[in-house]
Amino acid sequence: MTDIMQGIDVLVSEVGPRDGLQSIKSIMPTQAKKDWIKALHEAGIREVEVGSFVPPKLLPQLADTAEIVQYARTLPGLQVAALVPNLRGAENAIASGAHKITIPLSVSETHSLKNLRKTHAQVYDEVKGIVALIKSQPADKRPHFEGSLSTAFGCTLEGAVPESTVVKIGEHLLALGCDEVGLADTTGYANPAQVRSMIKAIWAAVGKDKLTGIHIHNTRGLGLANALAALDIGITTFDSSLGGLGGCPFAPGASGNIVTEDLVFMLDSMGLKTGIDLEKLLKVRDIVKAAVPDEMYGFTPEAGVPKGYVQTSKGGNGWGLGETTLAAE
Amino acid sequence: MTDIMQGIDVLVSEVGPRDGLQSIKSIMPTQAKKDWIKALHEAGIREVEVGSFVPPKLLPQLADTAEIVQYARTLPGLQVAALVPNLRGAENAIASGAHKITIPLSVSETHSLKNLRKTHAQVYDEVKGIVALIKSQPADKRPHFEGSLSTAFGCTLEGAVPESTVVKIGEHLLALGCDEVGLADTTGYANPAQVRSMIKAIWAAVGKDKLTGIHIHNTRGLGLANALAALDIGITTFDSSLGGLGGCPFAPGASGNIVTEDLVFMLDSMGLKTGIDLEKLLKVRDIVKAAVPDEMYGFTPEAGVPKGYVQTSKGGNGWGLGETTLAAE
Numbered sequence: 148m149t150d151i152m153q154g155i156d157v158l159v160s161e162v163g164p165r166d167g168l169q170s171i172k173s174i175m176p177t178q179a180k181k182d183w184i185k186a187l188h189e190a191g192i193r194e195v196e197v198g199s200f201v202p203p204k205l206l207p208q209l210a211d212t213a214e215i216v217q218y219a220r221t222l223p224g225l226q227v228a229a230l231v232p233n234l235r236g237a238e239n240a241i242a243s244g245a246h247k248i249t250i251p252l253s254v255s256e257t258h259s260l261k262n263l264r265k266t267h268a269q270v271y272d273e274v275k276g277i278v279a280l281i282k283s284q285p286a287d288k289r290p291h292f293e294g295s296l297s298t299a300f301g302c303t304l305e306g307a308v309p310e311s312t313v314v315k316i317g318e319h320l321l322a323l324g325c326d327e328v329g330l331a332d333t334t335g336y337a338n339p340a341q342v343r344s345m346i347k348a349i350w351a352a353v354g355k356d357k358l359t360g361i362h363i364h365n366t367r368g369l370g371l372a373n374a375l376a377a378l379d380i381g382i383t384t385f386d387s388s389l390g391g392l393g394g395c396p397f398a399p400g401a402s403g404n405i406v407t408e409d410l411v412f413m414l415d416s417m418g419l420k421t422g423i424d425l426e427k428l429l430k431v432r433d434i435v436k437a438a439v440p441d442e443m444y445g446f447t448p449e450a451g452v453p454k455g456y457v458q459t460s461k462g463g464n465g466w467g468l469g470e471t472t473l474a475a476e
Numbered sequence: 477m478t479d480i481m482q483g484i485d486v487l488v489s490e491v492g493p494r495d496g497l498q499s500i501k502s503i504m505p506t507q508a509k510k511d512w513i514k515a516l517h518e519a520g521i522r523e524v525e526v527g528s529f530v531p532p533k534l535l536p537q538l539a540d541t542a543e544i545v546q547y548a549r550t551l552p553g554l555q556v557a558a559l560v561p562n563l564r565g566a567e568n569a570i571a572s573g574a575h576k577i578t579i580p581l582s583v584s585e586t587h588s589l590k591n592l593r594k595t596h597a598q599v600y601d602e603v604k605g606i607v608a609l610i611k612s613q614p615a616d617k618r619p620h621f622e623g624s625l626s627t628a629f630g631c632t633l634e635g636a637v638p639e640s641t642v643v644k645i646g647e648h649l650l651a652l653g654c655d656e657v658g659l660a661d662t663t664g665y666a667n668p669a670q671v672r673s674m675i676k677a678i679w680a681a682v683g684k685d686k687l688t689g690i691h692i693h694n695t696r697g698l699g700l701a702n703a704l705a706a707l708d709i710g711i712t713t714f715d716s717s718l719g720g721l722g723g724c725p726f727a728p729g730a731s732g733n734i735v736t737e738d739l740v741f742m743l744d745s746m747g748l749k750t751g752i753d754l755e756k757l758l759k760v761r762d763i764v765k766a767a768v769p770d771e772m773y774g775f776t777p778e779a780g781v782p783k784g785y786v787q788t789s790k791g792g793n794g795w796g797l798g799e800t801t802l803a804a805e
Contacts, residue, residue, distance in 0.1 A: 306784025336782040338745035339704050368738035368775030369745075372700040375668050379708075409697035416667035416698075446697030453665040455635025 151193045151226045155422040157414050158384040159407060160194040160360065161187050164215065165230055166404055167392030168208045169199060171441045177211045179438035181218050186431040191423035191460060194226040195219060196386070200236030216243035232263055234276035241284060247291040249329065250274060252320065254313050255302035267316070271323060278324030294320035295329040295362065299345065301336030310345055314352045321353055328358050332373065335366020335403065339376035346380060360384030363405050365391065370405035371413055385410060390432055390443030406445040412452065415459045424460050425452065480522045480555045484751040486743050487713040488736060489523040489689065490516050493544065494559055495733055496721030497537045498528060500770045506540045508767035510547050515763055519756035520789060523555040524548060525715070529565030545572035561592050563605035570613060576620040578658065579603060581649065583642050584631035596645070600652060607653030623649035624658040624691065628674065630665030639674055643681045650682055657687055661702065664695020664732065668705035675709060689713030692734050694720065699734035700742055714739060719761055719772030735774040741781065744788045753789050754781060
């Protein structure tokens with residue numbers, strides 16, 4: 148989002164409170180969620196996906212999403228995002244005041260049936276309904292609406308997913324009225340060559356402004372390499388999860404978002420502006436650790452920042468010693 | 477090395493038997509080392525750093541390096557590499573028949589004193605002696621001689637290491653007669669922008685053929701991103717360690733080479749030829765696990781390859797679905 152991106156090169160979108168919490172059995176108390184989001188905001192995080200508007204029976208961990216959205220809205224400058232599986236979810240998200248809503252569409256229809264219990268045609272119907280709902284709102288209540296192309300880089304059920312299919316579905320979502328599409332490596336299958344190829348193919352079809360973000364998992368250890376591949380060609384928004392909490396419970400073995408702390412260290416050390424204070428960010432882990440017993444990951448939290456390291460966010464130039472790799476194009 | 481690189485795009489140089497074993501307390505039996513190296517060779521690995529010619533008192537784990545070099549020499553097409561801290565080590569390495577010897581020089585002189593117990597001037601003296609020794613050998617006994625620029629991306633003791641210093645020392649090592657220099661992120665401080673900048677600076681000073689390889693640690697999780705950064709601009713040799721075994725015992729908190737299995741999956745899935753059979757490689761872990769109790773790392777071994785994945789090494793085009801990112805320059 149343009150407002151949020153002012154003065155920063157790369158937007159790190161924290162998805163831990165949604166993607167992280169939905170994949171663990173523990174239920175984080177509402178107050179702990181608020182403390183977590185507040186601490187993220189104080190560390191300089193400018194977008195948080197705070198929850199998902201799904202039936203509480205399905206994901207009791209996220210039953211308080213409406214309350215969390217309302218709370219997060221009080222934090223100045225924070226872009227509050229939420230997942231919505233359908234029109235009903237979108238109604239609740241808009242009523243709560245979410246700035247951004249995302250509907251996931253599994254490019255693999257097999258996965259779509261397992262995850263959302265919907266065919267592609269059925270998801271398109273929800274999208275149409277949501278677009279109509281958004282248009283019926285007063286201008287200041289209209290959220291940014293993203294269609295997220297999940298399993299875009301391959302599916303644990305179907306295997307390879309053709310690039311042309313991803314492009315075609317992306318085009319259709321935009322034609323139906325989504326403001327933007329996003330790419331999600333739900334299964335952790337992506338590699339850097341594929342990431343670049345896929346982004347370029349979508350850009351060629353719909354324009355660069357219709358795809359600015361990517362959601363990467365670290366299932367095979369390639370997470371930050373894939374992020375770099377996307378960054379190099381001009382992607383500016385990266386989803387990640389504090390401590391790598393989370394994953395997709397419906398794609399076996401596909402756990403683990405990229406770790407926010409490691410992502411921020413990479414970006415900051417390259418001299419890129421994220422607006423995030425890495426030292427403060429590392430301390431946010433304590434809140435999550437105190438609230439849920441689940442394992443947290445990350446290398447930078449273990450190793451700490453390099454000796455003499457000066458954060459880009461604190462007026463230094465990171466460890467970059469010169470050039471950055473942000474695409475000029 | 478040209479012979480070794482025939483038919484492959486990227487050379488994965490396995491350093492586990494040296495860098496891995498030197499940093500763990502367990503001593504792997506000589507037979508297990510031989511089995512390990514044999515299995516690596518059978519999986520398609522074409523270069524192994526099999527040990528270090530240091531006094532057994534200092535590193536008893538590597539006391540059998542001469543025997544291991546001699547054994548590894550019997551495996552057809554395998555480039556047998558060894559580390560040598562000084563002239564004496566080089567004498568032993570050459571007597572054993574190593575194809576390639578590497579002397580590490582810590583760009584941080586403080587680290588050099590702690591690690592090799594030598595000033596830069598003293599290391600240069602060893603280099604001179606080794607060059608003279610190599611020249612005195614019959615042509616077919618002359619190993620390839622590399623000067624490895626360790627702590628090139630920063631030092632746990634000194635902090636930032638200026639790029640100009642790395643270049644200057646690299647130039648000097650080549651002037652003294654090293655065939656090549658290598659870059660080593662001993663401390664896991666490197667970031668992708670720095671990796672590219674450093675490589676370009678050295679190439680500008682000494683030419684592209686004098687720096688073809690990089691040794692990366694995964695201390696802050698950026699290992700494969702740094703490998704991709706180097707790959708993108710044309711580096712063709714990557715050190716890695718099976719299961720991420722290893723690190724530098726003299727740089728606190730700087731443990732962990734990049735994981736061979738994850739590196740090979742990244743390269744293979746990008747459609748690049750490594751000559752390595754990933755499935756066979758994954759099975760090699762069992763040999764190491766049976767021989768030493770130390771922890772092994774890696775994401776790909778946990779997650780397995782993607783459904784329907786066809787290895788590049790088996791005539792597929794990996795998961796790349798098109799372009800690779802090997803530099804055209």
